[in-house]
Structures are given as structure tokens and as C-alpha cells.
Amino acid sequence: MVERIPMSQEGYARLRQELDRLQRKERPAVIEAIEVARGHGDLKENAEYHAAKERQGHIEGRIMELKDKLGRAEVIDCSSVDCSRVVFGTVVSLVDLDTDDEIRYQLLGPLEADVSTGSISVLSPIGRAMIGKSVGDEITVKTPGGVRQLEVMDIKPPDRA
Structure with missing residues (x-):
């Protein structure tokens, strides 16, 4: 059974905005940074490449976490x-x-x-x-x-x- 997470509409909207920002801005930016760093040559000694790959891992992990939380959210209308x-x-x-x-x-x-x-x-x-x-x-x-x-x-x- 899936454990539901109680959440206000405002809290849900904040998480949704963060997910959208990560998917539409952060993810493409880090992919571009990886491509630029690849163009600098040897990947074994390329600090820019390794930093970008690490950042990509953090972004992808947070995207998965947000999708999970939003999927289990039980949105409650606090106005009434x-x-x-x-x-x-x-x-x-x-x-x-x-x-x-x-x-x-x-x-x-x-x-x-x-x-x-x-x-x-x-x-x-x-x-x-x-x-x-x-x-x-x-x-x-x-x-x-x-x-x-x-x-x-x-x-x-x-x-x-």
C-alpha cells in the first residue's frame, strides 16, 4: 500500500514548481555543461566534466524524489x-x-x-x-x-x- 503524504495546495504547487524548474532549466543546463566539458579533451582529468556529472546526478535524484512525493501527495484544501x-x-x-x-x-x-x-x-x-x-x-x-x-x-x- 502506498503511504500518502498530506499536503496543502500551496505546498503541492511549490513542489510542482521546483520539479518544473529542474526539468526545464536545470537539467538542460547541466547537459549542455557536460557537452562543453567533453569538448575539453581527456575525461579522466577533466574537473569540469566530473563536476557537471555530479551535478547531473543530484538533479536527477531530486527529480525522482519530487515525482515520488507528488505522486503520493494527498492534497487538502485548507481554505474550507x-x-x-x-x-x-x-x-x-x-x-x-x-x-x-x-x-x-x-x-x-x-x-x-x-x-x-x-x-x-x-x-x-x-x-x-x-x-x-x-x-x-x-x-x-x-x-x-x-x-x-x-x-x-x-x-x-x-x-x-
């Missing part, structure tokens, strides 16, 4: 999420009951998660613990940093967060 409970795509405001710190996360797929931009994966410990919770619910979650006590303060759709 129900905000009565925490679900994929919602922006959740939490308060840490131990420190009174307020935290805000958008729940996204593992390929889109970036704590520095305020998004976490639905598959992360905190993400899993939040799914299905409502405003006022308390969450106890084991994280790599220890057990955390959180309370859901607000749930909003991504466009009005």
Missing part, C-alpha cells in the same frame, strides 16, 4: 476547513500551562513543516496530540524536550490567522 476542532490546515493558538508562553502553529504536512515560519507537521508529537481537539481542551504531549502541558486557546483557518 472546519474550525470547531483542530484539523489539517488550521492555525492553532496554544498556551504552555507550565510557562504561560503563547504558541501559534499551522498544522501542515511533513514536507511543509517549518517551525521557524510557524508550521508543524500533523505527524509530529504536538501535531498528533492536537488533532481533533477543541478550544479549551488541554493536551499532554511527550516531546523530545520532555512532557508539555498545553491548552488550545483558538482555532482559525489559514487565511484569517
Whole structure:
């Protein structure tokens, strides 16, 4: 069975753009660089040729990886999420009951998660613990940093967060 990857429409579009760029710009450019380097003679001692071939390997590997991820993507429309409970795509405001710190996360797929931009994966410990919770619910979650006590303060759709 194929493991599906939850992803927002924006995340899917970003991966699709990267794949298009690699296939239409990067791949032809590296093929041209290989041809130019071949024209310089002996391939055994040709650093330009070896660098271009290595770059080609990286590009082809990334293209295969992106095709796999896009093929397994389960695209979820975050613009029409129900905000009565925490679900994929919602922006959740939490308060840490131990420190009174307020935290805000958008729940996204593992390929889109970036704590520095305020998004976490639905598959992360905190993400899993939040799914299905409502405003006022308390969450106890084991994280790599220890057990955390959180309370859901607000749930909003991504466009009005």
C-alpha cells in the first residue's frame, strides 16, 4: 500500500514548481555543461566534466524524489476547513500551562513543516496530540524536550490567522 503524504495546495504547487524548474532549466543546463566539458579533451582529468556529472546526478535524484512525493501527495484544501476542532490546515493558538508562553502553529504536512515560519507537521508529537481537539481542551504531549502541558486557546483557518 502506498503511504500518502498530506499536503496543502500551496505546498503541492511549490513542489510542482521546483520539479518544473529542474526539468526545464536545470537539467538542460547541466547537459549542455557536460557537452562543453567533453569538448575539453581527456575525461579522466577533466574537473569540469566530473563536476557537471555530479551535478547531473543530484538533479536527477531530486527529480525522482519530487515525482515520488507528488505522486503520493494527498492534497487538502485548507481554505474550507472546519474550525470547531483542530484539523489539517488550521492555525492553532496554544498556551504552555507550565510557562504561560503563547504558541501559534499551522498544522501542515511533513514536507511543509517549518517551525521557524510557524508550521508543524500533523505527524509530529504536538501535531498528533492536537488533532481533533477543541478550544479549551488541554493536551499532554511527550516531546523530545520532555512532557508539555498545553491548552488550545483558538482555532482559525489559514487565511484569517
